[in-house]
Amino acid sequence: MSRECLLIIGGVAAGMSAASRARKINARLEIVVLEKGEYVSYGTCGLPYYVGNQVRRPEELVVYTPEFFRRERNIDVRTGHEAVEIVPGQKRVRALRKGSQETVFQYDKLIVATGGAPATEIYGSDAANVFTCNDLAGAVALKEFMEKHRPRRAVIVGGGYIGLEVAEAFVANGMAVTVLERSGSALENLEPELSQKLEMRLEDAGVRLIKDAAVRAIAGSGGPPRMATVVEYGTSGSLDCDLVLLATGIVPRTELAREAGIRLGQTGAIAVDERMATNLPGIYAAGDCVETPHLVLGRPVYVPLGTTANKQGRVAGENAAGGNARFGGIVGTAVTKVFGLEIARTGLTAAEARAAGFLCDSVVLEHTSRARYFEGKRILLKMVFDRNSERLLGVQMLGEEGAGKRIDVAATALHAGMKIGQVAQLDLSYAPPVAPVWEALLIAANEALKKMRR
Ligand SMILES: Cc1cc2nc3c(=O)[nH]c(=O)nc-3n(C[C@H](O)[C@H](O)[C@H](O)COP(=O)(O)OP(=O)(O)OC[C@H]3O[C@@H](n4cnc5c(N)ncnc54)[C@H](O)[C@@H]3O)c2cc1C
Numbered sequence: 001m002s003r004e005c006l007l008i009i010g011g012v013a014a015g016m017s018a019a020s021r022a023r024k025i026n027a028r029l030e031i032v033v034l035e036k037g038e039y040v041s042y043g044t045c046g047l048p049y050y051v052g053n054q055v056r057r058p059e060e061l062v063v064y065t066p067e068f069f070r071r072e073r074n075i076d077v078r079t080g081h082e083a084v085e086i087v088p089g090q091k092r093v094r095a096l097r098k099g100s101q102e103t104v105f106q107y108d109k110l111i112v113a114t115g116g117a118p119a120t121e122i123y124g125s126d127a128a129n130v131f132t133c134n135d136l137a138g139a140v141a142l143k144e145f146m147e148k149h150r151p152r153r154a155v156i157v158g159g160g161y162i163g164l165e166v167a168e169a170f171v172a173n174g175m176a177v178t179v180l181e182r183s184g185s186a187l188e189n190l191e192p193e194l195s196q197k198l199e200m201r202l203e204d205a206g207v208r209l210i211k212d213a214a215v216r217a218i219a220g221s222g223g224p225p226r227m228a229t230v231v232e233y234g235t236s237g238s239l240d241c242d243l244v245l246l247a248t249g250i251v252p253r254t255e256l257a258r259e260a261g262i263r264l265g266q267t268g269a270i271a272v273d274e275r276m277a278t279n280l281p282g283i284y285a286a287g288d289c290v291e292t293p294h295l296v297l298g299r300p301v302y303v304p305l306g307t308t309a310n311k312q313g314r315v316a317g318e319n320a321a322g323g324n325a326r327f328g329g330i331v332g333t334a335v336t337k338v339f340g341l342e343i344a345r346t347g348l349t350a351a352e353a354r355a356a357g358f359l360c361d362s363v364v365l366e367h368t369s370r371a372r373y374f375e376g377k378r379i380l381l382k383m384v385f386d387r388n389s390e391r392l393l394g395v396q397m398l399g400e401e402g403a404g405k406r407i408d409v410a411a412t413a414l415h416a417g418m419k420i421g422q423v424a425q426l427d428l429s430y431a432p433p434v435a436p437v438w439e440a441l442l443i444a445a446n447e448a449l450k451k452m453r454r
Contacts, residue, residue: 005029005032006029009112010112013044014288018286033075034105041062042062044135050139050143081095083256084096087260088261088283093110114257117253124217152176158247167179191396198343204339217232228242253289254269263278265291266291269291271300275316276290287304295415308330341400344403345396346396361387363383364383366381367443368440371432378399379397379401392414392419423442
Protein backbone atom coordinates (compact mmCIF):
# COMPACT_ATOMS: atom_id res chain seq x y z
CA MET A 1 0.00 0.00 0.00
CA SER A 2 1.45 3.41 -0.97
CA ARG A 3 2.04 5.95 1.77
CA GLU A 4 -0.16 9.04 2.15
CA CYS A 5 1.58 12.17 0.87
CA LEU A 6 1.59 15.66 2.41
CA LEU A 7 2.78 18.30 -0.03
CA ILE A 8 3.78 21.74 1.26
CA ILE A 9 4.33 24.82 -0.91
CA GLY A 10 6.79 27.26 0.71
CA GLY A 11 9.78 26.39 2.89
CA VAL A 12 10.24 29.15 5.47
CA ALA A 13 8.50 29.76 8.82
CA ALA A 14 5.02 28.36 8.17
CA GLY A 15 6.00 25.67 5.64
CA MET A 16 8.87 24.11 7.62
CA SER A 17 7.00 24.34 10.95
CA ALA A 18 4.17 22.47 9.27
CA ALA A 19 6.51 19.82 7.87
CA SER A 20 8.25 19.22 11.21
CA ARG A 21 4.99 19.01 13.16
CA ALA A 22 3.45 16.65 10.62
CA ARG A 23 6.46 14.35 10.94
CA LYS A 24 6.10 14.31 14.78
CA ILE A 25 2.42 13.39 14.48
CA ASN A 26 2.77 10.79 11.73
CA ALA A 27 6.02 8.89 11.22
CA ARG A 28 4.77 7.09 8.09
CA LEU A 29 3.61 10.10 6.10
CA GLU A 30 5.53 11.01 2.96
CA ILE A 31 6.31 14.76 3.27
CA VAL A 32 7.52 16.84 0.33
CA VAL A 33 8.24 20.59 0.50
CA LEU A 34 8.49 22.72 -2.66
CA GLU A 35 10.46 25.95 -2.26
CA LYS A 36 11.13 28.16 -5.25
CA GLY A 37 14.17 29.82 -3.63
CA GLU A 38 17.51 28.29 -2.69
CA TYR A 39 17.18 28.57 1.09
CA VAL A 40 14.68 27.06 3.53
CA SER A 41 14.06 27.38 7.27
CA TYR A 42 15.86 30.64 7.92
CA GLY A 43 15.22 33.58 10.22
CA THR A 44 13.78 36.28 7.99
CA CYS A 45 13.55 38.52 11.05
CA GLY A 46 17.36 38.47 11.28
CA LEU A 47 17.94 39.90 7.78
CA PRO A 48 18.46 43.54 8.89
CA TYR A 49 21.14 42.35 11.33
CA TYR A 50 22.97 40.61 8.49
CA VAL A 51 22.85 43.85 6.48
CA GLY A 52 24.08 45.70 9.59
CA ASN A 53 27.00 43.23 10.10
CA GLN A 54 25.79 41.89 13.46
CA VAL A 55 25.26 38.55 11.72
CA ARG A 56 28.37 37.86 9.65
CA ARG A 57 27.32 35.15 7.19
CA PRO A 58 23.91 34.39 5.63
CA GLU A 59 24.30 30.74 6.68
CA GLU A 60 24.10 31.82 10.32
CA LEU A 61 20.45 32.72 9.74
CA VAL A 62 19.64 29.25 8.41
CA VAL A 63 18.14 27.13 11.18
CA TYR A 64 18.16 23.81 9.31
CA THR A 65 19.32 22.89 5.80
CA PRO A 66 17.42 20.68 3.30
CA GLU A 67 20.00 17.93 4.06
CA PHE A 68 19.16 18.12 7.77
CA PHE A 69 15.45 17.74 7.03
CA ARG A 70 16.13 14.77 4.74
CA ARG A 71 18.53 13.01 7.09
CA GLU A 72 17.00 13.74 10.51
CA ARG A 73 13.29 14.12 9.75
CA ASN A 74 12.76 12.19 6.57
CA ILE A 75 11.30 15.29 4.89
CA ASP A 76 11.98 15.68 1.16
CA VAL A 77 12.79 19.38 0.58
CA ARG A 78 12.97 20.42 -3.07
CA THR A 79 14.55 23.87 -3.39
CA GLY A 80 14.44 25.64 -6.77
CA HIS A 81 10.95 24.21 -7.38
CA GLU A 82 8.21 26.73 -8.08
CA ALA A 83 4.64 25.48 -7.84
CA VAL A 84 2.77 26.97 -10.80
CA GLU A 85 -0.63 25.30 -10.58
CA ILE A 86 -2.74 23.49 -8.01
CA VAL A 87 -5.28 21.13 -9.57
CA PRO A 88 -7.56 20.24 -6.63
CA GLY A 89 -9.79 17.91 -8.68
CA GLN A 90 -6.83 15.63 -9.41
CA LYS A 91 -4.93 16.36 -6.17
CA ARG A 92 -1.92 17.49 -8.16
CA VAL A 93 0.52 20.37 -8.16
CA ARG A 94 2.53 21.32 -11.24
CA ALA A 95 5.99 22.68 -10.49
CA LEU A 96 8.79 24.16 -12.57
CA ARG A 97 12.44 23.78 -11.87
CA LYS A 98 14.87 26.23 -13.42
CA GLY A 99 16.33 24.79 -16.62
CA SER A 100 14.52 21.47 -16.44
CA GLN A 101 11.21 19.80 -17.19
CA GLU A 102 7.95 20.41 -15.40
CA THR A 103 7.32 17.97 -12.53
CA VAL A 104 3.89 16.94 -11.31
CA PHE A 105 3.45 16.14 -7.61
CA GLN A 106 0.52 14.10 -6.38
CA TYR A 107 -0.81 14.83 -2.89
CA ASP A 108 -3.34 13.55 -0.39
CA LYS A 109 -3.08 16.67 1.79
CA LEU A 110 -1.72 20.05 0.72
CA ILE A 111 -0.49 23.04 2.77
CA VAL A 112 -0.14 26.41 1.06
CA ALA A 113 2.57 28.42 2.86
CA THR A 114 3.55 30.81 0.07
CA GLY A 115 4.07 33.78 2.39
CA GLY A 116 3.87 37.42 1.42
CA ALA A 117 5.68 39.50 -1.17
CA PRO A 118 7.05 43.02 -0.84
CA ALA A 119 4.77 45.66 -2.36
CA THR A 120 6.94 47.12 -5.14
CA GLU A 121 4.52 48.82 -7.51
CA ILE A 122 6.57 52.03 -7.87
CA TYR A 123 7.65 53.17 -11.29
CA GLY A 124 11.40 52.55 -11.70
CA SER A 125 11.66 50.01 -8.89
CA ASP A 126 13.24 47.45 -11.24
CA ALA A 127 16.53 49.43 -11.42
CA ALA A 128 19.73 47.63 -10.38
CA ASN A 129 20.30 49.77 -7.26
CA VAL A 130 16.76 49.31 -5.91
CA PHE A 131 16.45 46.52 -3.34
CA THR A 132 14.06 44.86 -0.95
CA CYS A 133 15.04 43.06 2.24
CA ASN A 134 12.27 40.48 2.43
CA ASP A 135 14.10 37.23 1.86
CA LEU A 136 17.60 35.87 2.27
CA ALA A 137 18.43 36.09 -1.45
CA GLY A 138 17.35 39.76 -1.48
CA ALA A 139 19.43 40.59 1.61
CA VAL A 140 22.47 38.82 0.12
CA ALA A 141 22.09 40.82 -3.13
CA LEU A 142 21.78 44.07 -1.15
CA LYS A 143 24.88 43.32 0.91
CA GLU A 144 26.92 42.35 -2.15
CA PHE A 145 25.97 45.64 -3.80
CA MET A 146 26.95 47.58 -0.68
CA GLU A 147 30.31 45.81 -0.43
CA LYS A 148 31.11 46.23 -4.11
CA HIS A 149 29.92 49.80 -4.75
CA ARG A 150 30.12 51.41 -1.30
CA PRO A 151 26.98 53.57 -1.72
CA ARG A 152 27.05 56.66 0.50
CA ARG A 153 23.44 57.89 0.32
CA ALA A 154 20.42 55.66 0.80
CA VAL A 155 16.73 56.39 0.49
CA ILE A 156 14.37 54.02 2.25
CA VAL A 157 10.82 54.05 0.97
CA GLY A 158 8.59 53.19 3.94
CA GLY A 159 9.09 53.93 7.63
CA GLY A 160 7.61 50.70 8.99
CA TYR A 161 9.57 48.31 11.16
CA ILE A 162 11.49 46.76 8.24
CA GLY A 163 12.38 50.22 6.88
CA LEU A 164 13.62 51.42 10.28
CA GLU A 165 15.54 48.23 11.09
CA VAL A 166 17.34 48.48 7.74
CA ALA A 167 17.90 52.24 8.32
CA GLU A 168 19.85 51.30 11.43
CA ALA A 169 21.82 48.73 9.42
CA PHE A 170 22.66 51.34 6.76
CA VAL A 171 23.80 53.83 9.42
CA ALA A 172 26.05 51.09 10.86
CA ASN A 173 27.57 50.85 7.36
CA GLY A 174 28.35 54.59 7.39
CA MET A 175 25.59 55.62 4.97
CA ALA A 176 23.53 58.82 5.06
CA VAL A 177 19.90 57.69 5.30
CA THR A 178 16.62 59.36 4.42
CA VAL A 179 13.33 57.59 5.14
CA LEU A 180 10.30 58.60 3.08
CA GLU A 181 7.07 57.75 4.87
CA ARG A 182 3.72 58.27 3.17
CA SER A 183 1.75 58.57 6.44
CA GLY A 184 2.14 61.21 9.13
CA SER A 185 4.38 59.12 11.37
CA ALA A 186 7.16 56.56 11.42
CA LEU A 187 5.71 53.13 12.29
CA GLU A 188 2.35 54.17 10.86
CA ASN A 189 0.15 52.88 13.69
CA LEU A 190 2.26 54.16 16.54
CA GLU A 191 0.43 56.42 19.00
CA PRO A 192 1.40 60.09 18.45
CA GLU A 193 2.88 60.42 21.98
CA LEU A 194 5.32 57.57 21.30
CA SER A 195 5.91 58.56 17.73
CA GLN A 196 7.37 61.93 18.83
CA LYS A 197 10.03 60.16 20.92
CA LEU A 198 10.89 57.80 18.10
CA GLU A 199 11.27 60.66 15.65
CA MET A 200 13.60 62.50 18.04
CA ARG A 201 15.70 59.36 18.34
CA LEU A 202 15.90 59.00 14.54
CA GLU A 203 17.06 62.60 14.28
CA ASP A 204 19.71 62.03 16.97
CA ALA A 205 20.93 59.01 14.99
CA GLY A 206 21.30 61.19 11.89
CA VAL A 207 18.36 59.63 10.01
CA ARG A 208 16.27 62.11 8.09
CA LEU A 209 12.57 61.25 8.19
CA ILE A 210 10.27 62.92 5.67
CA LYS A 211 6.59 62.29 6.47
CA ASP A 212 3.53 62.54 4.23
CA ALA A 213 5.92 61.71 1.40
CA ALA A 214 4.39 59.17 -0.97
CA VAL A 215 6.94 58.13 -3.57
CA ARG A 216 5.87 58.63 -7.21
CA ALA A 217 8.82 57.27 -9.15
CA ILE A 218 12.44 56.26 -9.07
CA ALA A 219 14.43 57.70 -11.94
CA GLY A 220 18.06 57.94 -12.99
CA SER A 221 20.90 55.74 -14.14
CA GLY A 222 19.60 52.83 -12.09
CA GLY A 223 22.88 51.19 -11.23
CA PRO A 224 26.64 51.04 -11.22
CA PRO A 225 29.08 52.34 -12.27
CA ARG A 226 27.05 55.58 -12.03
CA MET A 227 24.58 55.02 -9.24
CA ALA A 228 23.01 58.48 -9.18
CA THR A 229 19.30 57.93 -8.78
CA VAL A 230 16.50 60.38 -8.09
CA VAL A 231 13.55 59.43 -5.91
CA GLU A 232 10.52 61.61 -6.60
CA TYR A 233 7.97 62.02 -3.84
CA GLY A 234 4.97 64.12 -2.83
CA THR A 235 3.88 66.75 -5.32
CA SER A 236 7.35 68.06 -6.14
CA GLY A 237 9.96 66.56 -3.81
CA SER A 238 13.06 64.77 -5.07
CA LEU A 239 16.14 63.20 -3.49
CA ASP A 240 19.44 62.08 -5.01
CA CYS A 241 20.86 58.82 -3.74
CA ASP A 242 23.06 55.82 -4.60
CA LEU A 243 20.76 53.11 -3.29
CA VAL A 244 17.02 52.69 -2.70
CA LEU A 245 15.41 50.21 -0.32
CA LEU A 246 11.72 49.48 -0.80
CA ALA A 247 10.01 48.72 2.50
CA THR A 248 6.45 49.61 1.61
CA GLY A 249 4.72 46.63 3.18
CA ILE A 250 3.84 43.03 2.49
CA VAL A 251 1.01 41.68 0.35
CA PRO A 252 -0.17 38.07 0.67
CA ARG A 253 1.00 35.74 -2.14
CA THR A 254 -2.33 34.25 -3.13
CA GLU A 255 -2.38 33.89 -6.96
CA LEU A 256 -1.77 30.15 -6.88
CA ALA A 257 -4.44 29.56 -4.26
CA ARG A 258 -6.97 31.89 -5.87
CA GLU A 259 -6.62 30.29 -9.30
CA ALA A 260 -7.21 26.88 -7.71
CA GLY A 261 -10.51 28.06 -6.24
CA ILE A 262 -9.30 28.58 -2.69
CA ARG A 263 -11.40 31.31 -1.12
CA LEU A 264 -9.82 34.61 -0.12
CA GLY A 265 -11.17 36.63 2.81
CA GLN A 266 -12.12 40.29 3.23
CA THR A 267 -8.48 41.33 3.61
CA GLY A 268 -7.41 39.71 0.32
CA ALA A 269 -5.46 36.96 2.11
CA ILE A 270 -6.52 33.29 2.16
CA ALA A 271 -9.50 32.57 4.44
CA VAL A 272 -8.98 29.65 6.83
CA ASP A 273 -10.83 28.22 9.81
CA GLU A 274 -9.24 27.69 13.22
CA ARG A 275 -7.77 24.36 12.03
CA MET A 276 -6.08 26.34 9.21
CA ALA A 277 -8.28 24.52 6.68
CA THR A 278 -9.29 26.36 3.49
CA ASN A 279 -12.65 25.95 1.76
CA LEU A 280 -11.24 23.07 -0.35
CA PRO A 281 -11.13 19.61 1.28
CA GLY A 282 -7.63 18.46 2.27
CA ILE A 283 -6.05 21.86 1.61
CA TYR A 284 -4.68 23.95 4.48
CA ALA A 285 -2.90 27.31 4.48
CA ALA A 286 -0.72 29.12 7.02
CA GLY A 287 1.57 32.11 7.56
CA ASP A 288 1.86 35.39 5.66
CA CYS A 289 -0.53 34.20 2.92
CA VAL A 290 -3.56 33.91 5.28
CA GLU A 291 -5.74 36.27 7.28
CA THR A 292 -6.13 35.80 11.00
CA PRO A 293 -8.92 36.50 13.52
CA HIS A 294 -8.18 39.51 15.74
CA LEU A 295 -9.56 38.72 19.19
CA VAL A 296 -10.13 42.35 20.22
CA LEU A 297 -11.68 43.46 16.93
CA GLY A 298 -13.63 40.25 16.46
CA ARG A 299 -12.88 40.06 12.74
CA PRO A 300 -10.08 38.79 10.49
CA VAL A 301 -7.07 41.02 9.84
CA TYR A 302 -3.90 40.73 7.79
CA VAL A 303 -0.91 41.00 10.16
CA PRO A 304 2.03 39.10 8.62
CA LEU A 305 4.40 38.17 11.45
CA GLY A 306 6.85 35.35 12.06
CA THR A 307 5.49 34.47 15.47
CA THR A 308 2.05 33.81 13.95
CA ALA A 309 3.44 31.99 10.89
CA ASN A 310 5.30 29.50 13.09
CA LYS A 311 2.24 28.74 15.22
CA GLN A 312 -0.11 28.48 12.28
CA GLY A 313 2.30 26.22 10.40
CA ARG A 314 2.42 23.90 13.38
CA VAL A 315 -1.40 23.75 13.53
CA ALA A 316 -1.72 23.15 9.78
CA GLY A 317 0.96 20.43 9.91
CA GLU A 318 -0.66 18.66 12.83
CA ASN A 319 -4.11 18.65 11.21
CA ALA A 320 -2.83 17.63 7.78
CA ALA A 321 -1.10 14.67 9.47
CA GLY A 322 -4.32 13.49 11.11
CA GLY A 323 -4.29 15.45 14.39
CA ASN A 324 -6.70 18.04 15.69
CA ALA A 325 -5.06 21.37 16.60
CA ARG A 326 -6.48 24.88 16.61
CA PHE A 327 -5.08 28.39 16.20
CA GLY A 328 -7.06 30.77 18.39
CA GLY A 329 -6.21 34.15 16.83
CA ILE A 330 -4.04 37.16 17.58
CA VAL A 331 -4.30 40.38 19.55
CA GLY A 332 -1.90 42.36 17.32
CA THR A 333 1.30 42.13 19.37
CA ALA A 334 4.51 43.36 17.76
CA VAL A 335 7.87 44.71 18.85
CA THR A 336 10.99 46.18 17.32
CA LYS A 337 14.20 47.73 18.59
CA VAL A 338 15.81 50.54 16.63
CA PHE A 339 18.56 52.95 17.61
CA GLY A 340 18.42 51.73 21.20
CA LEU A 341 14.64 52.10 21.61
CA GLU A 342 12.28 49.18 22.18
CA ILE A 343 8.87 49.94 20.69
CA ALA A 344 6.05 47.51 21.37
CA ARG A 345 2.32 47.30 20.84
CA THR A 346 -0.56 44.98 21.52
CA GLY A 347 -4.27 45.34 20.81
CA LEU A 348 -5.70 48.53 19.36
CA THR A 349 -4.50 52.12 19.19
CA ALA A 350 -6.99 54.80 20.23
CA ALA A 351 -7.66 55.60 16.56
CA GLU A 352 -8.22 51.93 15.68
CA ALA A 353 -10.53 51.50 18.70
CA ARG A 354 -12.59 54.55 17.70
CA ALA A 355 -12.81 53.35 14.10
CA ALA A 356 -14.05 49.98 15.39
CA GLY A 357 -16.87 51.72 17.30
CA PHE A 358 -15.57 51.42 20.88
CA LEU A 359 -16.26 54.25 23.32
CA CYS A 360 -12.57 54.40 24.00
CA ASP A 361 -10.46 56.49 26.31
CA SER A 362 -6.76 56.37 27.13
CA VAL A 363 -4.05 57.23 29.64
CA VAL A 364 -0.44 58.11 28.89
CA LEU A 365 2.34 58.04 31.45
CA GLU A 366 6.07 57.68 31.87
CA HIS A 367 7.57 55.41 34.46
CA THR A 368 10.77 53.52 35.11
CA SER A 369 12.05 50.05 34.19
CA ARG A 370 13.71 49.47 37.61
CA ALA A 371 13.86 51.14 41.00
CA ARG A 372 15.11 54.68 40.50
CA TYR A 373 18.22 54.04 42.64
CA PHE A 374 19.10 51.22 40.22
CA GLU A 375 19.21 53.65 37.31
CA GLY A 376 16.04 52.42 35.67
CA LYS A 377 15.29 53.70 32.18
CA ARG A 378 12.14 55.61 31.29
CA ILE A 379 9.23 53.67 29.80
CA LEU A 380 6.53 55.64 28.00
CA LEU A 381 3.19 53.82 28.00
CA LYS A 382 -0.21 54.47 26.47
CA MET A 383 -3.16 52.35 27.53
CA VAL A 384 -6.44 52.31 25.59
CA PHE A 385 -9.66 51.06 27.20
CA ASP A 386 -13.38 50.83 26.54
CA ARG A 387 -15.51 53.00 28.83
CA ASN A 388 -18.61 50.87 28.17
CA SER A 389 -17.30 47.41 29.00
CA GLU A 390 -14.28 48.65 31.05
CA ARG A 391 -12.17 46.20 29.02
CA LEU A 392 -8.53 46.75 28.13
CA LEU A 393 -8.26 47.42 24.38
CA GLY A 394 -4.57 48.03 23.79
CA VAL A 395 -1.19 49.10 25.12
CA GLN A 396 1.88 50.62 23.49
CA MET A 397 5.26 51.04 25.19
CA LEU A 398 8.54 52.65 24.25
CA GLY A 399 11.81 52.81 26.15
CA GLU A 400 15.47 51.87 26.20
CA GLU A 401 15.00 48.93 28.53
CA GLY A 402 12.19 46.52 29.32
CA ALA A 403 9.45 48.02 27.14
CA GLY A 404 9.62 45.18 24.59
CA LYS A 405 8.91 42.18 26.77
CA ARG A 406 6.68 44.06 29.24
CA ILE A 407 4.11 44.29 26.44
CA ASP A 408 3.58 40.54 26.79
CA VAL A 409 1.74 41.04 30.09
CA ALA A 410 -0.70 43.36 28.33
CA ALA A 411 -1.02 40.87 25.45
CA THR A 412 -1.88 38.13 27.94
CA ALA A 413 -4.49 40.38 29.55
CA LEU A 414 -6.03 41.00 26.11
CA HIS A 415 -6.14 37.27 25.36
CA ALA A 416 -7.96 36.78 28.65
CA GLY A 417 -10.38 39.63 27.80
CA MET A 418 -9.53 41.35 31.10
CA LYS A 419 -11.24 44.42 32.45
CA ILE A 420 -9.07 47.33 33.60
CA GLY A 421 -9.91 46.52 37.25
CA GLN A 422 -8.48 43.03 36.79
CA VAL A 423 -5.32 44.38 35.13
CA ALA A 424 -4.81 46.70 38.13
CA GLN A 425 -4.87 43.63 40.43
CA LEU A 426 -2.23 41.61 38.55
CA ASP A 427 0.48 40.14 40.74
CA LEU A 428 3.58 41.30 38.83
CA SER A 429 7.15 40.72 39.95
CA TYR A 430 9.25 43.27 41.81
CA ALA A 431 12.84 43.55 42.95
CA PRO A 432 14.79 46.85 42.77
CA PRO A 433 17.41 45.73 40.18
CA VAL A 434 14.69 44.21 37.95
CA ALA A 435 11.52 46.30 38.22
CA PRO A 436 9.92 49.09 40.22
CA VAL A 437 7.46 48.23 43.00
CA TRP A 438 4.65 49.72 40.91
CA GLU A 439 4.85 48.55 37.31
CA ALA A 440 3.91 51.09 34.60
CA LEU A 441 1.05 48.82 33.52
CA LEU A 442 -0.45 48.77 37.04
CA ILE A 443 -0.17 52.53 37.44
CA ALA A 444 -1.82 53.01 34.03
CA ALA A 445 -4.66 50.66 34.97
CA ASN A 446 -5.26 52.58 38.20
CA GLU A 447 -5.24 55.88 36.29
CA ALA A 448 -7.73 54.43 33.82
CA LEU A 449 -9.99 53.31 36.69
CA LYS A 450 -9.91 56.82 38.14
CA LYS A 451 -10.81 58.28 34.75
CA MET A 452 -13.75 55.92 34.37
CA ARG A 453 -15.05 56.67 37.88
CA ARG A 454 -14.96 60.44 37.33
C1 LIG B 1 13.20 42.15 7.37
C2 LIG B 1 12.12 41.45 8.09
C3 LIG B 1 12.11 41.46 9.47
C4 LIG B 1 11.09 40.80 10.16
N1 LIG B 1 11.09 40.83 11.53
C5 LIG B 1 10.12 40.20 12.22
C6 LIG B 1 10.14 40.18 13.64
O1 LIG B 1 11.04 40.74 14.26
N2 LIG B 1 9.14 39.51 14.28
C7 LIG B 1 8.14 38.85 13.59
O2 LIG B 1 7.26 38.24 14.23
N3 LIG B 1 8.10 38.84 12.24
C8 LIG B 1 9.07 39.50 11.54
N4 LIG B 1 9.05 39.48 10.17
C9 LIG B 1 7.97 38.77 9.45
C10 LIG B 1 8.29 37.29 9.30
O3 LIG B 1 9.57 37.13 8.81
C11 LIG B 1 7.26 36.65 8.38
O4 LIG B 1 5.99 36.81 8.96
C12 LIG B 1 7.53 35.15 8.15
O5 LIG B 1 8.73 34.94 7.50
C13 LIG B 1 6.39 34.54 7.33
O6 LIG B 1 6.67 33.20 7.10
P1 LIG B 1 5.94 32.41 5.93
O7 LIG B 1 6.52 31.04 5.94
O8 LIG B 1 4.48 32.56 6.06
O9 LIG B 1 6.30 33.19 4.60
P2 LIG B 1 7.69 33.53 3.91
O10 LIG B 1 8.77 33.73 4.91
O11 LIG B 1 7.39 34.64 2.96
O12 LIG B 1 8.01 32.20 3.09
C14 LIG B 1 7.24 31.78 2.02
C15 LIG B 1 8.12 30.98 1.09
O13 LIG B 1 7.30 30.44 0.07
C16 LIG B 1 8.02 30.42 -1.13
N5 LIG B 1 7.08 30.39 -2.25
C17 LIG B 1 6.17 31.33 -2.57
N6 LIG B 1 5.46 30.95 -3.66
C18 LIG B 1 5.95 29.74 -4.02
C19 LIG B 1 5.64 28.84 -5.09
N7 LIG B 1 4.69 29.11 -5.97
N8 LIG B 1 6.34 27.68 -5.16
C20 LIG B 1 7.32 27.40 -4.26
N9 LIG B 1 7.66 28.22 -3.25
C21 LIG B 1 6.98 29.38 -3.13
C22 LIG B 1 8.83 31.72 -1.08
O14 LIG B 1 9.95 31.64 -1.92
C23 LIG B 1 9.18 31.80 0.40
O15 LIG B 1 10.46 31.27 0.64
C24 LIG B 1 10.06 40.13 9.44
C25 LIG B 1 10.08 40.11 8.05
C26 LIG B 1 11.09 40.77 7.38
C27 LIG B 1 11.10 40.75 5.87
